[in-house]
Amino acid sequence: MTRSAKAGRLARWIALVAAAATVVVAFVLGDRFGIDPSQVDSPLIGQPAPVVSMTNIDGSDEIAFEDFDGSVVVVNFFASWCIPCRNEHDDLVAVQSEYVEQGVVVLGIVYQDSLANVDRFLDELGRSYEVVLDPGSRTAIEFGVFGIPETFFIDREGKIAAKIFGEADWESLTAIIDPLLAGEQPDSITTGTVQPGPEG
Amino acid sequence: MLDVEMSSSPATDVTRRSLIRRVVAALITSTLFAVIVIGLATAPPSGEDRVAALAQRLRCPVCQNEAIADSPSETAQQMMEIVREKVALGESDQMIVDYFVARYGQWVLLDPPLSGWFLPLWGLPVIVLVLGLVVIARRRRAAATEDTMESIREARPEEAQRQAELDLDELAAQVETKEISADVAADLSARYSAEKEAAARAGGRSNRVDDRTTRSRARLLTGWTMAVLAIGVVIVMVVQAVEVRGGAAATVAAGRSLEDVTNEEMEAVLAENPDVVEMREALADRYFVESEYEAAIPHYLEVLQQDPQQSSAWARLGWSVYQFGEVDLAIEYVRRSLEVEPGRPESQLYLGSIYLYGHSDPQAALPLLESVAMRQDLPPDIRASVEQAIATARSAIDE
Numbered sequence: 153m154t155r156s157a158k159a160g161r162l163a164r165w166i167a168l169v170a171a172a173a174t175v176v177v178a179f180v181l182g183d184r185f186g187i188d189p190s191q192v193d194s195p196l197i198g199q200p201a202p203v204v205s206m207t208n209i210d211g212s213d214e215i216a217f218e219d220f221d222g223s224v225v226v227v228n229f230f231a232s233w234c235i236p237c238r239n240e241h242d243d244l245v246a247v248q249s250e251y252v253e254q255g256v257v258v259l260g261i262v263y264q265d266s267l268a269n270v271d272r273f274l275d276e277l278g279r280s281y282e283v284v285l286d287p288g289s290r291t292a293i294e295f296g297v298f299g300i301p302e303t304f305f306i307d308r309e310g311k312i313a314a315k316i317f318g319e320a321d322w323e324s325l326t327a328i329i330d331p332l333l334a335g336e337q338p339d340s341i342t343t344g345t346v347q348p349g350p351e352g
Numbered sequence: 353m354l355d356v357e358m359s360s361s362p363a364t365d366v367t368r369r370s371l372i373r374r375v376v377a378a379l380i381t382s383t384l385f386a387v388i389v390i391g392l393a394t395a396p397p398s399g400e401d402r403v404a405a406l407a408q409r410l411r412c413p414v415c416q417n418e419a420i421a422d423s424p425s426e427t428a429q430q431m432m433e434i435v436r437e438k439v440a441l442g443e444s445d446q447m448i449v450d451y452f453v454a455r456y457g458q459w460v461l462l463d464p465p466l467s468g469w470f471l472p473l474w475g476l477p478v479i480v481l482v483l484g485l486v487v488i489a490r491r492r493r494a495a496a497t498e499d500t501m502e503s504i505r506e507a508r509p510e511e512a513q514r515q516a517e518l519d520l521d522e523l524a525a526q527v528e529t530k531e532i533s534a535d536v537a538a539d540l541s542a543r544y545s546a547e548k549e550a551a552a553r554a555g556g557r558s559n560r561v562d563d564r565t566t567r568s569r570a571r572l573l574t575g576w577t578m579a580v581l582a583i584g585v586v587i588v589m590v591v592q593a594v595e596v597r598g599g600a601a602a603t604v605a606a607g608r609s610l611e612d613v614t615n616e617e618m619e620a621v622l623a624e625n626p627d628v629v630e631m632r633e634a635l636a637d638r639y640f641v642e643s644e645y646e647a648a649i650p651h652y653l654e655v656l657q658q659d660p661q662q663s664s665a666w667a668r669l670g671w672s673v674y675q676f677g678e679v680d681l682a683i684e685y686v687r688r689s690l691e692v693e694p695g696r697p698e699s700q701l702y703l704g705s706i707y708l709y710g711h712s713d714p715q716a717a718l719p720l721l722e723s724v725a726m727r728q729d730l731p732p733d734i735r736a737s738v739e740q741a742i743a744t745a746r747s748a749i750d751e
Contacts, residue, residue: 195455293427298414
């Protein structure tokens with residue numbers, strides 16, 4: 153009788169601890185494990201560029217990544233409501249003009265913005281490289297975009313080689329393009345934060 | 353312990369009847385439980401169920417710890433759309449999850465991972481269940497002891513009374529030697545005293561004994577029902593977890609890529625989901641490529657109803673009706689294709705061919721065919737037929 157009474161109490165204690173543990177775990181799970189995406193490497197590095205068909209902003213052309221086979225492609229997601237996107241625009245234009253002979257193509261992809269706003273943005277800051285639309289953010293999802301600005305680099309074989317998370321500039325862009333042109337593997341760079349939507 | 357002969361006395365009948373009742377109750381509960389659990393576990397989840405379930409498991413990448421089901425953002429809505437499409441196409445839950453994980457990383461899943469630190473998490477409900485069963489088993493043994501005591505009491509009340517007195521004496525001795533603590537002793541003492549009184553009153557059936565028996569039986573039944581329901585819940589959870597993890601045999605929804613899906617299956621899916629335009633066009637294209645023009649036509653028509661901007665659908669619809677001698681209609685359709693997408697090579701090829709062979713109009717055909725011939729990327733068999741057609745057109749004009 154004694155032993156079973158003690159065993160009964162032990163069982164009750166274990167049950168109590170288990171119940172308490174369950175409550176704690178429920179709290180933790182409720183918080184759902186937030187992680188900072190800028191600290192996580194894109195799983196797309198090394199994967200082929202997505203197969204998508206994109207329309208340019210004047211509607212005159214359909215563009216796919218396979219069209220650029222053999223070139224290095226700088227894919228920049230941007231929008232008119234994004235301040236760092238305004239800041240990096242000049243450097244992207246400079247990269248396009250300086251590197252075009254070496255087979256580098258810059259491609260802008262509009263992220264959650266209207267054609268009218270983008271037209272105004274480009275009228276103000278200057279047009280040079282091709283810009284395409286992404287209705288419904290389908291292409292952004294294909295690239296695993298968390299927000300803007302994000303810039304992806306596709307190598308000559310059509311594989312996603314690296315990524316800049318945050319505002320780009322001449323230094324960070326060339327730090328990736330130069331190794332790619334030399335046939336080396338560059339590292340991805342995180343320069344700051346990205347904005348997930350117009351409201352912030 | 354006393355040795356009791358189980359002769360055919362009223363006490364034995366009572367025991368037997370209570371046993372039968374217990375068995376029947378357990379059988380009924382088990383059957384109900386089996387029906388519910390098997391029903392839940394084997395019913396394939398509907399498309400919407402799967403979409404809803406997946407949407408709860410996928411994290412919105414542009415939000416703060418929200419599932420795509422809960423977020424109004426454009427990205428989340430587009431991801432929902434993608435999930436719906438993929439479910440309609442017959443992709444398995446694991447394939448759909450893999451699609452997003454390949455782009456956003458493991459982070460895009462809201463589930464805690466099935467590894468390392470987190471395995472105990474998944475095991476917790478099972479542990480709690482096992483403990484519950486242990487508690488029930490303990491109760492059962494206590495109830496059984498009471499039943500035995502009861503039958504002893506009925507059969508030999510004087511023996512039972514004497515046994516109770518002996519137990520009380522032993523208890524006193526144990527308290528003396530500190531083998532038992534005071535509160536446990538008080539508990540046991542009360543029990544033995546009650547036993548003694550009950551035995552003293554025994555001779556017929558006393559209400560108190562009946563009450564205790566009925567109560568303990570009710571407790572037992574409740575315990576069993578709860579255990580059985582808990583087991584049912586655990587089984588359902590395990591089945592769902594295994595299916596969701598893509599376990600080999602246990603998956604309810606078979607996973608394949610689009611290449612393995614047959615035309616019949618696509619027809620069936622489209623019957624359920626008439627608005628998945630891309631899939632309908634893909635099926636129509638399949639029929640078209642297999643030269644099954646009659647099957648392709650209704651699907652192209654439906655596609656164009658929903659999306660009149662599909663230049664490919666217009667062109668192929670035109671070529672399909674041309675096969676049935678509808679030359680004018682074919683020309684109209686293919687022209688529409690070129691209105692939507694000017695200079696489209698496949699459309700030009702069709703229109704040129706229809707003008708040449710269907711309308712005997714080489715003059716109209718030639719510029720179209722020559723435009724097609726200028727493209728660098730024609731497959732050799734197409735190039736051959738284009739050049740053949742141009743030659744035919746030119747000689748027809750020269751005549």
